[in-house]
Amino acid sequence: MKSNISLVAFLTSLFLITGCTPSNSLKTNETKKEHVISKVDEKVLKMVDSEEQFSYLTNLSEEELKSYKQFAEEYDTKYLKVFSPENILLIYIHSAVIDDIEAIYALAYMEGESLEFDNFKDKYYKHLNISNMEIALDFRYYDSIQVKQEESNGLFVELLVTYGRFTATTLMELKKENDIWKVVLPNLFNK
Known part of the structure; x- marks a missing residue:
């Protein structure tokens, strides 16, 4: 009986460790990706806002x-x-x-x-x-x-x-x- 309780406790802790770790890791990765994406979007918006009409003839006198x-x-x-x-x-x-x-x-x-x-x-x-x-x-x-x-x-x-x-x-x-x-x-x- 004691070995069954130990086995159940071991399996439960193993389930909790393996079951929670990927989702926590996934949430952390998703947060990092969202942060990187928002930074890229911010830079792109700044570029678009400051962009002038481009022409290869701009530097001609x-x-x-x-x-x-x-x-x-x-x-x-x-x-x-x-x-x-x-x-x-x-x-x-x-x-x-x-x-x-x-x-x-x-x-x-x-x-x-x-x-x-x-x-x-x-x-x-x-x-x-x-x-x-x-x-x-x-x-x-x-x-x-x-x-x-x-x-x-x-x-x-x-x-x-x-x-x-x-x-x-x-x-x-x-x-x-x-x-x-x-x-x-x-x-x-x-x-």
Whole structure:
């Protein structure tokens, strides 16, 4: 009888220990998760409240904006002769964001090939549209843009963005054509 009481007491205490511990632990974890989620929500709300309308053209001077608007109306690159390679790249990315295929066509350096616009458009949407949109989204709040490497026939522009401890960069090649910097499109595009 004494062993039965001891066994019942042991099983009861074991049941209480195992039965209560997970739920207490679960409640503690849920409280921690709710606290973390509320902190994240608070940070997101602060970001949304302080967010300004983003544009890749924000850093263009007034004169450059006027030239860009003329370019966007006529798609004549003569208006972009004084633009730095960095600003040409920003205009190119901006054009991808707003899906201005005519501007992209005008800013594309195609290694001496002359593609008719309709052919260019088909190839662009087939091979480059998605990757250009990913670049536009990934580097939306870029931290810096600078010429990274110059070569005799062109240069590379680096776009850099930092998200907390994560840093991402992309290099895009530009070459001059008729004294205007143009974005070199990947070889895949020319196939």
